[in-house]
Amino acid sequence: FGARKPALMGNSDSHAAFIDGVGRLSYEDVKEDEIQFWTEFFSASMAVEDIFEIVSPDHIRQLRDKRPRNLQALLRGIAKAMEDVCAAVDETGHPTAVFVTVANTTIRLLTRIAPFLMEDREQGVVRDILWRPGGYEPDAAGQAGAPVETGEQANGCPGGKAEVTTPESETPTEANGSPQANGSPQAD
Numbered sequence: 001f002g003a004r005k006p007a008l009m010g011n012s013d014s015h016a017a018f019i020d021g022v023g024r025l026s027y028e029d030v031k032e033d034e035i036q037f038w039t040e041f042f043s044a045s046m047a048v049e050d051i052f053e054i055v056s057p058d059h060i061r062q063l064r065d066k067r068p069r070n071l072q073a074l075l076r077g078i079a080k081a082m083e084d085v086c087a088a089v090d091e092t093g094h095p096t097a098v099f100v101t102v103a104n105t106t107i108r109l110l111t112r113i114a115p116f117l118m119e120d121r122e123q124g125v126v127r128d129i130l131w132r133p134g135g136y137e138p139d140a141a142g143q144a145g146a147p148v149e150t151g152e153q154a155n156g157c158p159g160g161k162a163e164v165t166t167p168e169s170e171t172p173t174e175a176n177g178s179p180q181a182n183g184s185p186q187a188d
Contacts, residue, residue: 018044018105022054025070026062032073042081045101051108060116068125072136075113075129078106 021041024030030037046054063071085099085106095103117126128136 014040014044015046015050017041018046018050019054022059025074026059026067029067030070030073032076038077038081042077042102042105043098044105046105046108048108048111051105051112055109055112057116060113064116064123064125068129068136068138071125072129074109076135078110081106 017040021037063074081102085095085103088099089095125136
């Protein structure tokens, strides 16, 4: 998304550009630094229904299985576009129509994509894209790299439970809000 300020296209132009973008992501390599592509793609004014119709489950699975670098570029592009939206609103104090469109499109895309990323939580490509420092990098055999620590393993929280102290009570609680017995973590 980057340094180029998006411009709103006409509705039919943006719809066509979005469809072309989904096709391009499915069939050819798209680099993260292709600013014009990502700007046009995220600036498309798309209804939720249109995104869910155009971005089919098969498109998402094809990205995951056949074009993981494009899936990674798409997810990073979504994050960067939202970062740009937030920075623009912080700077101006109000969102412009262009940035509202970008925010809506990126959130709708993420809403469409996320469930398919979680279909198989141990799927190596998705795990690498989401959790490996540096993201997905195929090894010499073209497969996802070695296993990485899960969120639980990486943060050292057994069972994924973290101790949180609330200022109101100063009583330690688990991350889910349940009080802990004697201020110590409960065993699973």
